[in-house]
Amino acid sequence: MKKLIILGLFIVFNINADDQHEINNLLDGLHEDAHNGNFKSYFDRYSSDAVFLGTDKTERWTVQEFKSYAQPAFADGHGWTYKVIERNWEGDGDTRWFDEILHNEKLGHCRGTGVVKLVNNEWKIAHYALTMLVPNSIAADIGMQTQQAD
Numbered sequence: 643m644k645k646l647i648i649l650g651l652f653i654v655f656n657i658n659a660d661d662q663h664e665i666n667n668l669l670d671g672l673h674e675d676a677h678n679g680n681f682k683s684y685f686d687r688y689s690s691d692a693v694f695l696g697t698d699k700t701e702r703w704t705v706q707e708f709k710s711y712a713q714p715a716f717a718d719g720h721g722w723t724y725k726v727i728e729r730n731w732e733g734d735g736d737t738r739w740f741d742e743i744l745h746n747e748k749l750g751h752c753r754g755t756g757v758v759k760l761v762n763n764e765w766k767i768a769h770y771a772l773t774m775l776v777p778n779s780i781a782a783d784i785g786m787q788t789q790q791a792d
Contacts, residue, residue: 667756668765729743
């Protein structure tokens with residue numbers, strides 16, 4: 643059985659300890675479910691009206707569209723692996739937002755940003771965006787390549 647160990651620095655503002663624990667568990671569980679290919683529990687973490695933004699400009703999906711995209715990746719018992727390096731939280735009440743720095747073997751350092759909301763007394767991911775972190779020293783070259791790929 644594969645085991646994902648999540649290590650990292652978590653910086654939290656304006657969140658009580660119980661909410662902080664629950665919301666960090668929500669996202670840590672998301673990454674663990676993806677690593678282990680747990681399709682159902684991975685998508686149970688999203689609200690029914692969630693939106694996911696991937697790294698490609700064409701990747702703006704409702705949760706149902708994202709399920710269709712992800713199904714083949716999860717079909718063989720593993721999805722994708724992102725190790726959490728750092729996570730920051732903002733907000734209060736029933737809506738919170740976060741950003742996290744992640745590492746993936748193929749894409750390198752990435753940033754996940756998102757919004758979670760309290761739905762029927764359970765925290766759910768309402769919006770998640772994954773972006774690749776491009777160092778400024780190579781950003782112009784990467785930008786030119788993206789223009790040529792259109």
